[in-house]
Amino acid sequence: MQAIISFIKILRHNFYCRWRQLLPQYKVLNSSRSRGRVHQGKIIVLMVRNETTFCGGLSDRFRGITSVYQECKRQGVDFKIHFETPNLIDYLEPNLYDWYIDEKEICYDTKRVYPCTILTYHNQENKHESEVQKRILQWYLKKDYEQIHVYTNMRSGDNEYGTLFNELFRPTKELQGLVEEHVTAMGGEKQYNAMVFRFRQLLGDFKEGGETLPENEREQYIQRCVNVIEKAHETHPEKRLLVTSDSITFLNRVSGLPYVYVIPGEVVHVGFTYDASKKTYMKSFVDYYVLSHAQSVILVRDKKMYHSGFALRAAMLNGAEYKEEWMT
Template identity: 30%
Template sequence: MTFRKVYTADSKTHGNESFISPPRVVFIIDGKTPHGGLSDRLRGLFSIYYYCKQRGYTFKVAWNYPFKLEDYLMPVHENWVADEADLTHDKKVVDFRFFNNYVGMSGHQADYFSLLDFKKPICHVYSSITQREDLYPAFFQELFKPAPRLEQAISQCLQEIGGKYITVSFRFIGILGDFKDHAGFGEELTVEEKRYYIKKSLACLEQLHMRHPQCYKIVVTTDSPYFLKLVKSLSYVYVIPGRLEHMDYAVVDDYEVHLKTFLDFMIITKAEKSYSYQYGKMYGATKFALTAALIGNNEYEVVKD
């Protein structure tokens, strides 16, 4: 990786990094490589947190791109926010690891831990690898609580929803021509194809509405502003307000843009049940709703046509 060039043997240190005990691992989100969306980033973070728990190491987070994680999710007990000393680039005291789930790594725990193991006092890690989904509720509760502004926005959404709800997530990955995403696998659909995909998606909503008469609303999350505008007119649908952008492309630290993503995610964690709809060229590997449902310990189902 070219950005490893910032690690040098003569970087300024604070003089005591070589005496750090226990060793510490810093999970990094800094925009120097594609990190994926919120789900990919949290999965990588959880995998490093789990590694630190198993090894008895100190866990730190330097999530600074394009926003600081602690502006949305704050530490609960121990302060995991990395400080200046944690981010030294002195190769005498820092090891470096890079993992990416898009390269097909199995994520087998023993292999992953073996590759993570290091001998220096500090290790900087980039990762989106999945480990121990069954422990996601515990990991989230141990690490995070919503920052006041996010907590207030969650409460406002729940009040507007007004009762029990399910969520349905639609991942179009740009095939409707209104969203930029590096996960896209094809060109924008034709006008007729778009109409058909929208028709299928609306039919899914109608079917789930009839399946869950006890739920007051269906909360729709998607990466398509156009689809959100359409479903907003349905009486049984609730759309979380805000603007849509992918984290790897929203390079400006705009609180409101990223608030929408966190709200979508947190509202899914509190649903009676969560769904993802997949058809044709829609993104079948999405884990956004799944990750949120796992954290919330609620039921999740994929609807396929």
Template identity: 25%
Template sequence: MKPTKQKQIIVCFDGLFPHGGLVDRLKGIISFYQIAQILGYDFKIIFNNPFDLNLFLEPNNVDWQIDTSKMRWHPTKSKIVYLVNNFEVNPLKLIKNSKAKQFYVYANIDYGKIIFPDLKTEQLENKWRSDFNHLFKKSELLQAKLNEIATDPFIAFHSRFTTLMGDFKDTTTKILSKDQQNTLCNNLMTIINRVKTEQNKSAFVFSDSINFIKFVKQNTQVNIVEGNPFHMDNFINNNNIDGHLKTLIDFFMIAKSDTVYFLNVKPMYNSSFSKYAAIVGQANFEVLEA
């Protein structure tokens, strides 16, 4: 596609660089969609690695799909903008001040506070949700899978272990001993059972650790969603569509909950996965540290 008179932003997830997980990618997409709105630029997404995004999320009010076979690089009018993990830049100024006509963007950060410095947290979250829904609707495949999980009102618990449970490789390397793993799992279940009793609602547990999910399944009546979780950028067989589908199902199930509780007990890791799911679903969000 030759650069048109209207300037164009194309956010890219094509396998050239690691971007992080689903929510990191969504952060990059939404940030540059917001910039495109402000500047009146055409907006497109290339998301074909490690799967085609439109398998799960399709264009809603914006036609963000692009035929990559028709794209043409122009030496002076095209520009690559690489901002992965770059928290220092003002991307709006960067794009606005460039003379390029077409921007190929690699980004994974929510720049909302920089783009809209006058908005408060709740306003930023409302805008993020609105823009997400403007861009995306669930595919028939994803909606059908979600419909299969019949639920009464429920609360959601989310945890991020990365490598602590020894069940997959990630950017972190620390693995707890079996005794430490059991102690941590039992501590988390104490918290989950306490909150579940207080709320007196059905509950689902979501996690990046299949070992923790198995522990929950074997030791409690708390619900789980079947499937093996993994991280998009660190999955050996990342062509496994069922694995990616599980990530999307978890995200929208968390969004559907009444309240999301993020379990952040030391030495566990932080995650924005459930926070942004809560934003999309307008669910309450709380962090539980003990």
């Protein structure tokens, strides 16, 4: 029954988004530009465009990328990535597989291109969703078009996430330099632990969704989070503790703790911000890689905080231990 429900939800979302969003957009894009270059054989393009927001944040997009790549690799189909804002090639380069495609090679003629979606519904009780996503992707890939454009945050590739990610990507020289700088400052790879706090708009930093605490309740809530950090430090007093968060208010507060390490920079959510500078977006990529080199990564949770996948996939990238800790 759960598998049937997943099929219905994913296909219903695809039907709605194709007819209400993607096909009208493609009609406009196709009329305003020249035809995309013709490739030899079919190509699958993982699409992340500003006008389509259902791919989620950075880690959601990464899991979609690795999942589609996994199936294309299995089938021997050409796989490419078109990732707008931030422009992915500014931060990550092709590593063992050349996924780059020039904008001029993207076709928006729906007689030649099939745009489609595969959504994840974050229902941990539905153990069939991942397999359903894979089956639907296989069905899409059989369609007789020159290009299949897949918009997704699917998670069927999680079983090989780190391997797939590292086949696809290596940091640019600029990003690698920043990552090495911060890892070295904490004693080197696997010499520090990390804690991640995903508040969204709880502390009033920006508009994103979810609850916003009244101002007179924020200090008490922040102190509860600080208590969790202090407890973690007492358990491993010999190690520096990297703290990452989407709240600059919280980061400014905990940066004064002598054993806490905070990576400086402005915080934005890539799924909601399309006009930030390269330097601003860079922080998300630096956080991701520096987390991956920790010995352990702890996602701190309660009923108010968002259950983010950022910490989990950062840990999966380079084999860090991953745990979730509920605040009391």
